[in-house]
Amino acid sequence: MRATTQRTPRRLPRVGLAALCLCVAAVSCSGTDTDVDAGPDPDPPAETPTASASAAAPVVTTASVGRVAGRVGTAKRQRVKTVATRIVDGYLDGAYAGTYPRTDFSAAFADFRAEARREAEQDLSLLTNADIGAQLTSASPTRRRLRIDVLAPRGRPSAATARFVLAFDTTGEVTRSMRVSGSLLLTRQRGAWKVFGYDVRPQVRS
DSSP states (O other), rough: OOOOOOOEEOOOOOOHHHHHHHHHHTSOOTTOTTEEEEESSSSSOOOOOOHHHHHSSSSOOEEEEEEESSOOOOOOOHHHHHHHHHHHHHHHHHHHHHSSHHHHHHHGGOOOOOOOHHGGGGHHHSSSSSTTGGGGGEEEEEEOOOOOOEGGGGGOOOOEEEEEEEEEEEEEEOOOOOEEEEEEEEEEETTTTEEEEEEEEEEOOO
């Protein structure tokens, strides 16, 4: 699927659309269904760090598990959260954070399935900082949030929607405050979790 007129990349491969429809149908069940866990607030208020603490420590991703379709124990939920966080962090670091100046953003798609990666590489300027990477000296995250909805038929996690928000400030020839939000659609095949689709919306704040 091509980007919309607002230049919002929405690449959902055919296999992704089928899995996504299944996932949406499952996690949209009534809140009274004991198989569905509404989960914690996707964007809980963060504690205000001291000046010294914020200067010393990088901003890490605050991740939570949202809705779960299927009976999934705490240990399995934690494993899905850990894997999804690693995949999303890998994408965000490869696409927006990381070392600058640079022109290579291929690391952002290391966990994408082959067909999703091919699509993503056609949207580099929308899915990464590729259009300004050579002009930057840094891109420093100021906020990272992640909520993971999980589809687990028969108690086995097999798909997930990872909704993220990343805010970061750039320095160099281009000085901006930017916010990127969207979703990575994950599927598990032969024991490995991969991205099969995405919907990313970058915004320049100032």
